[in-house]
Amino acid sequence: MPMKGRFPIRRTLEYLQKGEVVFKNSVKIMTVNYNTHGELSDGARSFVFFNVPQIQYKNPWVQIQMYKNMTPSPFLRFYLDNGEQILVDVEGKNHKEITQHVKKILGKKPEVLEEEARIAMVSSNPANFGPKKYCLRECLCEVEGQVPCPGLVPLPKEMTGKFRAQMKASQE
Amino acid sequence: MFQVARSPAALFRLLTPRGGVLVEAVRGRKSRNDPKAKSKVDRVKLPPPIDPEEMVVLKERYREYDLIVRALRAEFREEVMRRRYEEQVGSRAEERAKREAEEHRALMEWNDRENLRLRQLREVRVQKQVEEEAKRRAEEILLHEERRQCVLKEKEQEILQLQEDVKTFITPENLEQRIEEALDNPKNYNFAIDKEGRVVKRTVLP
Numbered sequence: 001m002p003m004k005g006r007f008p009i010r011r012t013l014e015y016l017q018k019g020e021v022v023f024k025n026s027v028k029i030m031t032v033n034y035n036t037h038g039e040l041s042d043g044a045r046s047f048v049f050f051n052v053p054q055i056q057y058k059n060p061w062v063q064i065q066m067y068k069n070m071t072p073s074p075f076l077r078f079y080l081d082n083g084e085q086i087l088v089d090v091e092g093k094n095h096k097e098i099t100q101h102v103k104k105i106l107g108k109k110p111e112v113l114e115e116e117a118r119i120a121m122v123s124s125n126p127a128n129f130g131p132k133k134y135c136l137r138e139c140l141c142e143v144e145g146q147v148p149c150p151g152l153v154p155l156p157k158e159m160t161g162k163f164r165a166q167m168k169a170s171q172e
Numbered sequence: 173m174f175q176v177a178r179s180p181a182a183l184f185r186l187l188t189p190r191g192g193v194l195v196e197a198v199r200g201r202k203s204r205n206d207p208k209a210k211s212k213v214d215r216v217k218l219p220p221p222i223d224p225e226e227m228v229v230l231k232e233r234y235r236e237y238d239l240i241v242r243a244l245r246a247e248f249r250e251e252v253m254r255r256r257y258e259e260q261v262g263s264r265a266e267e268r269a270k271r272e273a274e275e276h277r278a279l280m281e282w283n284d285r286e287n288l289r290l291r292q293l294r295e296v297r298v299q300k301q302v303e304e305e306a307k308r309r310a311e312e313i314l315l316h317e318e319r320r321q322c323v324l325k326e327k328e329q330e331i332l333q334l335q336e337d338v339k340t341f342i343t344p345e346n347l348e349q350r351i352e353e354a355l356d357n358p359k360n361y362n363f364a365i366d367k368e369g370r371v372v373k374r375t376v377l378p
């Protein structure tokens with residue numbers, strides 16, 4: 001069974017999609033400085049191990065870099081597109097606290113996310129029918145519980161136009 | 173002309189000739205140079221007959237309908253464009269930008285306060301560590317001193333013991349006296365001891 005690594009759940013789509021932090025559009029680079037040993041860097045190490053994959057999945061256009069054993073205490077640094085740098089000290093915090101902190105200062109608000117989802121829905125409405133490239137379904141015959149495609153399973157006689165025309169002709 | 177179907181129904185399979193590939197009829201069966209079919213050679217295709225009065229009425233109605241629908245379409249399009257413009261450039265956008273800048277500033281201040289708090293904690297911790305280190309070092313020095321003193325004392329004890337032992341040494345002057353003493357007091361080293369360690373029996377000296 002191909003389970004790679006210590007916590008292979010980190011590689012599942014479900015886990016990645018559960019990531020909470022979606023950065024604002026102005027955040028371009030995230031840098032994590034932490035130490036490989038020491039109790040103070042525990043939280044930072046867990047953060048890097050468990051939460052950074054989720055963040056990168058949700059923000060594919062943000063560059064994330066790790067630096068190990070460069071400073072005695074761990075911290076995060078964010079670089080915005082207007083040149084501003086935001087320093088976040090994470091000494092002694094655990095990974096949940098760090099995620100909450102980051103979400104509070106640089107995460108998109110839930111209302112904004114809903115708004116964006118709604119706008120995306122307008123352009124890619126799941127209720128539309130069309131080519132597979134743009135829509136989920138091409139024809140109603142693909143939906144469960146509907147009349148199947150007459151190309152695969154012939155329609156019952158009563159539904160064919162031929163039969164109905166014959167009936168009409170015989171009645172007149 | 174002919175297209176081979178890849179997913180025919182089960183029914184069609186039954187109806188195809190044996191050993192034959194299933195073919196479907198596709199529009200435009202004949203190519204450019206094929207002659208007309210014998211049954212269709214004399215056919216004259218006429219357009220459907222029109223009633224002029226009906227045509228006039230229909231045209232008028234269609235004209236009005238088209239006008240209305242085009243007007244509606246233009247209205248909706250204009251509304252959407254106006255909304256988009258407002259969104260991006262209009263007054264609402266400016267308010268929004270200002271509000272976001274405000275919120276950003278507030279959050280940055282909160283972050284700075286957090287950093288300050290952690291910094292104070294860290295300073296306290298580092299101070300404590302330094303003090304502990306100094307204390308440990310002082311204790312270690314004390315221990316070292318004590319050990320040195322112990323060793324010195326032991327050495328002194330040994331020297332004193334040696335000085336006392338010197339009195340029992342046999343020197344060339346004492347030699348004859350000690351020999352006389354040894355001969356006068358014969359010692360018996362044959363004895364037995366019990367489990368307690370007390371001497372139990374002694375042999376008789378010859």
